[in-house]
Amino acid sequence: MSADGLILTNNHVIKGAATLTVTLDDTRQLAATVVTTDATHDLALIKVDATGLTAVTLGDSSTIQVGQLAIAIGSPLGTFTDSVTQGIVSGTDRSITVGDQASRSEENLSGLIQTDAAINPAIAAGPCSMPTGRSWASSPRAPATPGHGLCHPINQAKQMIAQATK
Numbered sequence: 001m002s003a004d005g006l007i008l009t010n011n012h013v014i015k016g017a018a019t020l021t022v023t024l025d026d027t028r029q030l031a032a033t034v035v036t037t038d039a040t041h042d043l044a045l046i047k048v049d050a051t052g053l054t055a056v057t058l059g060d061s062s063t064i065q066v067g068q069l070a071i072a073i074g075s076p077l078g079t080f081t082d083s084v085t086q087g088i089v090s091g092t093d094r095s096i097t098v099g100d101q102a103s104r105s106e107e108n109l110s111g112l113i114q115t116d117a118a119i120n121p122a123i124a125a126g127p128c129s130m131p132t133g134r135s136w137a138s139s140p141r142a143p144a145t146p147g148h149g150l151c152h153p154i155n156q157a158k159q160m161i162a163q164a165t166k
Contacts, residue, residue, distance in 0.1 A: 005047050
């Protein structure tokens with residue numbers, strides 16, 4: 001999110017972790033700390049001690065329309081880095097209840113963007129974007145129905161990001 005190491009990810013990715021390690025594109029591995037979390041939207045901001053990183057340009061997820069191209073980027077299984085899939089936006093303002101089998105807890109997520117881009121639990125925490133290069137959604141979340149991926153609108157995260165960068 002910022003040149004000084006602020007990173008947006010899923011809350012479920014970092015929840016319960018004793019330590020966090022981020023691997024950058026140049027293969028450096030850096031320790032990260034939690035800045036803030038938003039369990040309601042399954043978002044988390046973490047920070048690494050680095051400077052000069054390339055910051056993402058954020059878009060406006062309120063402008064998303066059904067039929068737009070959706071591109072999801074992730075690292076399935078933590079092995080296939082920078083994997084890319086594409087599809088179309090098939091719905092906006094979707095809601096879903098997701099469960100964690102280990103803790104037997106459930107979360108209700110709302111305001112999500114639905115796409116048919118191939119998103120699975122192993123690709124979670126990567127961005128969804130439009131061909132303009134602006135990130136309009138974040139943190140793919142896979143429901144139980146194959147062929148339907150859900151992404152959090154970036155506007156849900158902007159306030160959290162703004163508070164952390166003050």
